[in-house]
Amino acid sequence: MDMRPSPRQQVLMDRAYQLAVERFAPRADKYDREASFPFEDYADLHEAGLLALCVPEQYGGLGADFETY
Numbered sequence: 001m002d003m004r005p006s007p008r009q010q011v012l013m014d015r016a017y018q019l020a021v022e023r024f025a026p027r028a029d030k031y032d033r034e035a036s037f038p039f040e041d042y043a044d045l046h047e048a049g050l051l052a053l054c055v056p057e058q059y060g061g062l063g064a065d066f067e068t069y
Helices: 007-034 039-047
Strands: none
Touching: 007 039
């Protein structure tokens, strides 16, 4: 069984990694200190198209399978 990610999965993983490094990590300390909800992180996920990852495409999601999730 080949456990390597598909090209599409790799693109999504790279996108998530980039968000984590460039956006989420720099703000994490602030959220922890303030005990606040990371609204900006969710906005970034939405903008990157990752918020509705497993939602079928016909309903506006990416239609990814749960292995990709």
